[in-house]
Amino acid sequence: MNLENIRIVLVNTSHPGNIGGVARAMKNMGLTRLYLVEPRQYPDERATWRATSATDVLDNAVITSTLEEAIGDCQFVVGTSARSRRIPWPLLDPRACAGRMAEVSDREQVAVLFGREDRGLTNDELKVCNLHLNIPTSEEYSSLNLAMAVQIVCYELRMLLDAEKLPATEDDQWDTPFATRENMERFYTHLEETLVDIGFLDPAAPRQLMARLRRLYSRVRLDEMELNILRGMLTETQKFLPRDEAGKVIDPQAK
Template sequence: MKLDNIRIVLVNTSHPGNIGGVARAMKNMGLSRLYLVDPRQFPDEQAEWRAASAVDVLEDAVVTSSLDEAIADCQFVVGTSARGRRIPWPLLDPRQCAERMAVASEKEQVAVLFGREDRGLTNDELKVCNLHLNIPTSADYSSLNLAMAVQVVCYELRMLLDAPSLPATEDAEWDTPFATRENMERFYTHLEETLVDVEFLDPAAPRQLMARLRRLYSRVRLDEMELNILRGILTETQKWVRKAKASDSGPGPG
């Protein structure tokens, strides 16, 4: 496992003290890459105070204006979720998820997303994730502080660091790098355009088609070559649709 390939991404954090607490939790477990998506208040003295001896993690934090920017180069994205969703997504606990992240981090960029203190990640943000992570808690009191949640995930990663061998949950010997999140988003846009062209998708009433297709491809995990093949198929499909429409609108018999 390569901890340097794993980043913790905090989305729209409202309290700077929580950012400092997260930095401290990360450094305790040996993680150092912190990304902050549009934080409400940062930098801030409260963050530095809560970080204690982990101020270096704060100083090196990458601040972005959007989630897309924070994970554009990532190939494996995990979103923390405490709520049930209309469309079920692959869901693991922190221990199972750490095993998957550990394997992926050997050759890929991995991101773990943590949402807002009051409402977590939105459905749209969770759609970009390959897996959803849920931290089991007591039904009597299920609320977790942001830094506590990050600590649990980082702890599970740390526990695997010195393990004699990583769980063989996926084949780490892959011949082509897995697709980045940025390239996957381009693919989803291309796929939606093509489905509209062939009249399989009605843009006026899309329902949950694209969400389900995102779930499908996120579960499979495409590598860059597979993604290029699919993009090529979509491009050729669009060409044939244009030819068919041109033929139908051509001049009739004289």
């Protein structure tokens, strides 16, 4: 995928702050090419303020008076649409659509069109698109801010670009090896001894305590460093227990 071949096109945006918000959303995800079709108020300091550290995206934005100028050199055009149309059009969600854009962006110019804040893209504007994109939302409140909508689309593109760098599981990048079964058994023995010593566990009526603790620690998956910390805590706890002259821990339950 080549993000340099993907442009974000805002059509007739009414509020300059939204333009700045879009620039920031784009830069967060590594997209830099912004086209503005007949913005109602731009340039404007509110756009610069909302862009924060993405003013370079604004500075390089291309302003056109017509949609044709903004997408004339594009081979693949995606139009965002919040509602169904009388004539069905190829329609995908952001994730699947990002996949299609990624496929063609290495060899083609791609444009993603976002319409006006109050009514989106017109039917005529959507007709020039190869594909329509719809962002699923709650039926109770389906309105998305323009910058939020752009962020969602750009995020899906970023996820595809970084797919090979992302961890496949939650512990792919763990810094310490996970505890071996042998060491875990040593820990459980140490834990049981300590619980008996402090009177928390009655060997005569264990009530499945150790089984439940085994289940707890198995679910957590301790690494070797964490295991050593817990073993150290148990050892220090045992040092404070009262002992008889032979060094044996005095049973706290004994009368």
